[in-house]
Amino acid sequence: MNIQIRPILTALRRHKAGTLLIALQIALTLAIVCNALFIIHQRLTNLSVTSGVDEANVFVIANMWGDVGQSTAQVDAQVRADLLALRQLPAALDATPASGYPLRGGGWDNFVTMTPDQTKPTTDAAVYTGDEHFIGTLGLRLVAGRNFHPDEVMVMGTQQAITPSTAIVSKALADRLFPDGNALGKSFYAMGTTPSTIVGIVDPLHRQGVDQWSNGYAGQALIWPLRADDSRGIYYIVRAKPGQLADAMREAPKALYAQSRLRIIDPKDGIQDYATIRHKVYDRDRGLAILMGIISVVLLAITAAGIVGLTSFWVGQRRKQIGVRRALGARQRDILAYFLTENFLISATGVVLGAVLAIAFNLWTVTRFEMDRMSMAYVGAGVLVLLLLGQGATFAPALRASRVSPVEATRSV
Amino acid sequence: MLAYYFQLGLRSLRRNPALTALMVMAIGFGVAASMITYSVFRAVSGNPIPGKSAQLFTPQIDSWGPQQNLKGEPAEALGYIDAMALMRAHEAKRQTLLYPVQLSVMPGGNRDLPLNANGYAVTADFFTMFEVPFRYGSGWGAQDDDTRASDVVISSELNQKLFAGANSVGRALNLGGHDYRVVGVASHWNPRPRFYDLFTTSGFADEPDIYMVFNRALDLQMRTGGRNSCRGSLAYTTWQGYLQSNCVWITPWVELDSPAEVASYRSFLTHYAADQRLAGRFDWAANVRLRDVMQWLDYEHVVPPESRISLAVALGFFLICLVNTIGLLLAKFMRRAGEIGVRRALGATRGEIYTQYLVEAATVGLAGGVLGLLLTATGVSGVGILFQPEIAKLAQLDFSLVGLTFVVAIVATVLAAFYPAWRAAHVQPAWQLKSS
Numbered sequence: 001m002n003i004q005i006r007p008i009l010t011a012l013r014r015h016k017a018g019t020l021l022i023a024l025q026i027a028l029t030l031a032i033v034c035n036a037l038f039i040i041h042q043r044l045t046n047l048s049v050t051s052g053v054d055e056a057n058v059f060v061i062a063n064m065w066g067d068v069g070q071s072t073a074q075v076d077a078q079v080r081a082d083l084l085a086l087r088q089l090p091a092a093l094d095a096t097p098a099s100g101y102p103l104r105g106g107g108w109d110n111f112v113t114m115t116p117d118q119t120k121p122t123t124d125a126a127v128y129t130g131d132e133h134f135i136g137t138l139g140l141r142l143v144a145g146r147n148f149h150p151d152e153v154m155v156m157g158t159q160q161a162i163t164p165s166t167a168i169v170s171k172a173l174a175d176r177l178f179p180d181g182n183a184l185g186k187s188f189y190a191m192g193t194t195p196s197t198i199v200g201i202v203d204p205l206h207r208q209g210v211d212q213w214s215n216g217y218a219g220q221a222l223i224w225p226l227r228a229d230d231s232r233g234i235y236y237i238v239r240a241k242p243g244q245l246a247d248a249m250r251e252a253p254k255a256l257y258a259q260s261r262l263r264i265i266d267p268k269d270g271i272q273d274y275a276t277i278r279h280k281v282y283d284r285d286r287g288l289a290i291l292m293g294i295i296s297v298v299l300l301a302i303t304a305a306g307i308v309g310l311t312s313f314w315v316g317q318r319r320k321q322i323g324v325r326r327a328l329g330a331r332q333r334d335i336l337a338y339f340l341t342e343n344f345l346i347s348a349t350g351v352v353l354g355a356v357l358a359i360a361f362n363l364w365t366v367t368r369f370e371m372d373r374m375s376m377a378y379v380g381a382g383v384l385v386l387l388l389l390g391q392g393a394t395f396a397p398a399l400r401a402s403r404v405s406p407v408e409a410t411r412s413v
Numbered sequence: 414m415l416a417y418y419f420q421l422g423l424r425s426l427r428r429n430p431a432l433t434a435l436m437v438m439a440i441g442f443g444v445a446a447s448m449i450t451y452s453v454f455r456a457v458s459g460n461p462i463p464g465k466s467a468q469l470f471t472p473q474i475d476s477w478g479p480q481q482n483l484k485g486e487p488a489e490a491l492g493y494i495d496a497m498a499l500m501r502a503h504e505a506k507r508q509t510l511l512y513p514v515q516l517s518v519m520p521g522g523n524r525d526l527p528l529n530a531n532g533y534a535v536t537a538d539f540f541t542m543f544e545v546p547f548r549y550g551s552g553w554g555a556q557d558d559d560t561r562a563s564d565v566v567i568s569s570e571l572n573q574k575l576f577a578g579a580n581s582v583g584r585a586l587n588l589g590g591h592d593y594r595v596v597g598v599a600s601h602w603n604p605r606p607r608f609y610d611l612f613t614t615s616g617f618a619d620e621p622d623i624y625m626v627f628n629r630a631l632d633l634q635m636r637t638g639g640r641n642s643c644r645g646s647l648a649y650t651t652w653q654g655y656l657q658s659n660c661v662w663i664t665p666w667v668e669l670d671s672p673a674e675v676a677s678y679r680s681f682l683t684h685y686a687a688d689q690r691l692a693g694r695f696d697w698a699a700n701v702r703l704r705d706v707m708q709w710l711d712y713e714h715v716v717p718p719e720s721r722i723s724l725a726v727a728l729g730f731f732l733i734c735l736v737n738t739i740g741l742l743l744a745k746f747m748r749r750a751g752e753i754g755v756r757r758a759l760g761a762t763r764g765e766i767y768t769q770y771l772v773e774a775a776t777v778g779l780a781g782g783v784l785g786l787l788l789t790a791t792g793v794s795g796v797g798i799l800f801q802p803e804i805a806k807l808a809q810l811d812f813s814l815v816g817l818t819f820v821v822a823i824v825a826t827v828l829a830a831f832y833p834a835w836r837a838a839h840v841q842p843a844w845q846l847k848s849s
Binding site (some may be wrong): 016018022023024025028029031032036037039050064065066067068069072111116119120158159160161162163189191192193212230232233262263264266283284286287288290291292298299301302306309312315316317361365368369370371379401 | 423432435438439442446478481515516517519525527529530548589591605633635636638643644645646647648649650651652655673705717718719721722725726727729730732733734736737739740741743744745747748783791798799800801802822836
């Protein structure tokens with residue numbers, strides 16, 4: 001098949017406006033779709049990050065105290081009694097006190113330094129507090145060292161900043177602080193005057209927040225053996241026996257209210273399982289991905305339909321010329337090839353311009369919204385998709401053109 | 414004549430239903446995507462206190478120093494020492510300090526469980542500065558700040574829960590084991606974004622239940638129910654130790670009416686910071702800021718990046734839909750070149766052809782607007798799956814959005830039709846007549 005490009009170009013010169021419009025539309029579509037795909041992929045990656053928690057069986061109770069004037073000793077006694085009750089629930093495996101939990105959507109984090117007087121922090125870590133049941137309750141995987149001993153667990157009152165002498169850290173934090181390995185037994189400072197020695201390493205353990213600023217500290221967390229007996233409230237994290245999550249979630253508040261009624265567990269969102277927690281914290285990511293998905297699909301459909309529309313018009317306009325060509329010996333597939341090549345030329349111009357626009361738009365979001373640079377693979381994929389889309393959209397009108405009978409040449413001239 | 418063109422337009426649109434449907438859908442989807450994302454953007458980027466946003470300022474003082482501050486910027490809130498110093502200096506006409514407090518209403522009456530009550534510890538000027546509307550009573554006076562009174566202002570919602578909506582001014586209230594007296598019931602008041610507390614909230618939290626006297630909260634050693642940000646080593650073990658630490662948790666606001674007052678307050682801040690250096694508390698040059706409401710919203714990035722990105726992408730999408738429409742209108746109009754030739758030969762002027770085709774385009778725009786409106790209404794009600802719940806519920810389909818949807822759809826389509834209609838008007842009658 002011998003395709004001649006020159007006559008196509010000559011013909012296109014007679015349809016400057018239409019050609020330009022299709023090329024422009026393809027260019028803009030490429031720019032938007034590439035960036036939309038990039039955003040979708042990025043956000044979906046966020047959604048699938050592992051927390052380290054046994055999410056199928058764990059839930060969190062946000063427990064606020066009614067009487068905010070209690071002493072630390074009073075709060076501690078109540079917390080111990082509550083935990084005992086929660087651990088004895090038929091459907092519960094274990095429970096821990098906590099000041100926060102992974103994927104909470106923000107919370108306590110501390111700078112970490114190697115020496116006490118270092119002003120420039122080495123890095124940043126999410127801070128979790130809990131007793132010797134924390135690791136077991138969340139279902140974290142201990143990859144080195146040991147769990148806390150019960151006698152290591154300290155009590156921290158509302159007005160206190162206490163630094164325990166031991167800590168369990170996530171592998172990501174251990175590797176950041178001690179890149180050579182062997183973090184076990186080494187110590188660090190986390191905004192305290194006393195060092196904390198690493199006695200155990202868990203992997204993985206997600207931070208509390210999913211904000212953009214913390215991306216540089218992904219997975220960096222430390223656990224301190226503390227019962228944070230804040231006079232305002234506390235979190236209880238409970239792990240249900242496999243398959244008994246719903247039962248445990250129903251039993252837990254009853255057991256707590258049986259202990260004391262001077263507490264507030266919000267009936268709406270006071271008790272949340274991890275499916276809910278995960279769903280909530282990634283609201284923004286999921287929403288943006290869905291919106292970009294809808295826009296991309298509709299956009300590709302509209303662009304394809306636009307190409308079909310304009311090509312059909314051109315075919316209608318050139319029926320006579322097609323008839324003449326057929327009468328002069330052009331085969332059906334020559335006509336088909338003519339229109340497909342014509343579209344390819346226009347699309348190619350469009351995608352070149354579109355690739356430039358796509359990169360420019362991405363750079364704008366990089367400077368404006370601190371987003372990441374887009375990989376060229378997205379542009380490549382987008383170019384391929386649009387070229388195929390163009391060919392696909394042209395095919396039907398081109399096929400109709402190829403069926404124009406040579407007789408048309410003789411009509412009405 | 415226009416009515417006749419409108420009828421011609423309708424007839425012509427009926428002739429190519431597929432092409433017409435395509436154009437209407439392109440306009441409809443384009444307008445709807447833009448309007449849905451715009452309704453969210455409009456809600457989050459608005460001015461929460463239009464009458465006074467240029468008179469309200471939040472002072473910032475760098476108490477952390479160049480090694481530990483926010484890349485050169487002072488912390489976004491003040492610690493106890495600096496906050497109290499600003500209050501004592503009383504350099505502005507009105508000033509307030511505030512921080513979030515978490516309280517509980519103790520059981521009483523027919524309630525046997527405590528009730529959550531979140532709000533703010535504020536000073537007397539808070540209510541006048543921010544123009545808080547009152548259902549019953551009012552805020553407290555400056556003397557109540559000094560006597561550290563147990564006065565509270567409650568929201569209408571809490572008043573409904575506790576007092577069945579009756580005038581509760583003067584009634585007693587037990588919060589977390591302490592007795593308080595209701596002095597006012599605020600009408601619904603929840604400016605969005607919540608400019609006055611962007612240190613803790615992202616700006617779109619639920620309405621606060623309660624406002625209490627700042628000094629009273631300090632007396633009760635109430636830790637902030639919001640954010641607390643510190644630097645260096647922390648070793649406090651008492652309330653006093655916490656107050657003297659470098660932790661920041663209090664947001665200050667001042668009201669300044671003229672540029673002269675602003676300049677004088679700015680110089681006061683600078684002098685204050687310089688004095689702290691002389692006193693040996695700071696080891697660095699004065700580093701202060703005085704931002705008004707809109708500057709503060711901007712600095713705190715209140716508009717979520719997702720909202721801006723969505724709007725930008727949606728506008729790009731609309732642009733493509735318009736390019737698409739130009740192409741299709743061109744095809745549609747030029748297909749009728751023969752008909753135009755006849756009309757021109759029979760005496761129609763170029764202007765008449767031009768008008769006729771613009772009216773036809775406007776008809777498409779109108780249909781696109783109707784479709785766009787339906788899609789926008791669906792989208793706005795389903796916007797909860799696209800944006801966070803607290804932001805999604807701000808998006809509303811009000812009268813102005815309905816009007817805007819139509820105007821944008823029609824104006825955009827007519828603009829898109831300018832070139833195709835111009836081409837139609839310049840059809841050469843002779844050429845067309847010759848070949849048919």
